[in-house]
Amino acid sequence: MELLQKFKDVLENRHTYATKWKERTGGKVIGYYDTYFPEELVYAAGVLPVRVLPRHEPDDVTDRLMYGNCYYTRDMFNNFIRGHYDYVDGIVCVEGCQWLYNAFDTTMQVRPELFSHYMFVPDFVDGRRSKDLMLSEMKIFKGRLEGWLDKEIIDSALDKAIAVYNEHRQLLRNLYELRRFDCPCLLGSEAMDVVLACQIMDKEDANRMLKELIPALQEREPSEDRIRLMLLGSETFDSNLERLIESLGGNVVIDELENGVGYFINDVAPLKNRLMAIGLRYLGKPHSALKDSVWRRRPDQIYRLYEDYQAEGVIIAKQIYCHPHGTDMYTVWKLLRERDIPFYTFERDTTLPIQDTTLGIEALIETIRPAVVRLEGWSKA
Numbered sequence: 001m002e003l004l005q006k007f008k009d010v011l012e013n014r015h016t017y018a019t020k021w022k023e024r025t026g027g028k029v030i031g032y033y034d035t036y037f038p039e040e041l042v043y044a045a046g047v048l049p050v051r052v053l054p055r056h057e058p059d060d061v062t063d064r065l066m067y068g069n070c071y072y073t074r075d076m077f078n079n080f081i082r083g084h085y086d087y088v089d090g091i092v093c094v095e096g097c098q099w100l101y102n103a104f105d106t107t108m109q110v111r112p113e114l115f116s117h118y119m120f121v122p123d124f125v126d127g128r129r130s131k132d133l134m135l136s137e138m139k140i141f142k143g144r145l146e147g148w149l150d151k152e153i154i155d156s157a158l159d160k161a162i163a164v165y166n167e168h169r170q171l172l173r174n175l176y177e178l179r180r181f182d183c184p185c186l187l188g189s190e191a192m193d194v195v196l197a198c199q200i201m202d203k204e205d206a207n208r209m210l211k212e213l214i215p216a217l218q219e220r221e222p223s224e225d226r227i228r229l230m231l232l233g234s235e236t237f238d239s240n241l242e243r244l245i246e247s248l249g250g251n252v253v254i255d256e257l258e259n260g261v262g263y264f265i266n267d268v269a270p271l272k273n274r275l276m277a278i279g280l281r282y283l284g285k286p287h288s289a290l291k292d293s294v295w296r297r298r299p300d301q302i303y304r305l306y307e308d309y310q311a312e313g314v315i316i317a318k319q320i321y322c323h324p325h326g327t328d329m330y331t332v333w334k335l336l337r338e339r340d341i342p343f344y345t346f347e348r349d350t351t352l353p354i355q356d357t358t359l360g361i362e363a364l365i366e367t368i369r370p371a372v373v374r375l376e377g378w379s380k381a
């Protein structure tokens with residue numbers, strides 16, 4: 001479908017998109033590292049926030065500078081030193097995992113001319129003092145942006161940014177609703193292309209395209225009947241895993257990834273104090289593996305999504321050396337085992353180990369719905 005291809009093109013040619021945006025608007029671009037980054041604040045300043053997404057290329061540097069980091073963050077840095085992010089005017093890291101911070105910090109060392117800022121987002125997001133701390137961090141960040149851009153970020157600009165972002169998140173939720181149908185008119189790989197592309201795009205552009213795409217998808221023929229799967233694990237950066245799953249007769253109907261559902265699941269509730277309103281949206285996001293160390297709400301939210309989207313099994317794709325998901329894994333396994341949910345866990349880097357992953361996914365799919373062809377073979381044996 002042409003409209004879906006447009007999103008895929010943005011994702012594949014993301015540096016071209018941002019460079020053209022700069023030429024068209026004369027604005028600046030900030031690269032950000034994590035979904036706790038308060039994009040509305042930057043957007044209100046007329047700056048385009050672009051999520052730094054890794055793409056693997058041969059690498060002879062990060063072993064020395066980032067040994068022990070996950071490959072997701074190594075490739076982020078590698079993409080910077082190869083010049084792919086030369087159009088970026090600034091980089092901002094919010095409190096996420098230590099490897100994200102290390103990618104940010106190492107990039108600052110090789111690109112010291114960039115505007116750079118680190119913003120703390122409380123790890124105990126529900127803590128009593130978290131709101132005040134978040135508000136004070138938002139104020140500091142706003143002040144830094146205003147100093148850098150030499151302009152004030154006024155309330156009306158914040159209101160507009162909040163409205164654009166809330167509309168955007170609603171549109172993405174509407175898009176995901178199409179995946180709840182028995183035979184969805186949108187495959188998991190297509191949905192992931194759209195959501196990732198949106199993290200790079202100007203949200204007014206993205207909203208225009210989504211408003212065309214969603215009605216058009218509803219006129220589309222439903223997909224064939226496939227095993228309905230849920231995807232969990234570390235952040236993602238492309239849809240190759242979803243495509244592999246589709247080639248094996250499955251379909252990811254829902255995810256609980258930080259840059260999947262975690263990107264758009266809740267809105268900013270308007271408040272007179274705009275910074276507090278934006279801060280509360282990020283603190284109130286469903287807990288990620290990083291921020292779920294106290295109340296352990298993540299398993300419940302995973303199960304709710306699993307049921308809502310009528311998934312039949314779970315795939316957990318964890319990045320090698322991803323300690324947030326490594327340490328949170330036991331709570332997820334416990335949930336899946338208690339509920340008799342079939343699942344397959346594997347580790348990967350920014351490439352996909354095709355043979356091993358194929359075997360694992362095939363085994364999961366056959367556990368859920370044993371293939372007739374295999375049973376026939378069994379009876380002849």
Ligand code: SF4
Pocket residue numbers: 070071072073097098099100234235319321322323324325
């Ligand atoms: S994959 Fe894991 S370790 Fe790597 S940046 Fe993401 S959360 Fe951090």
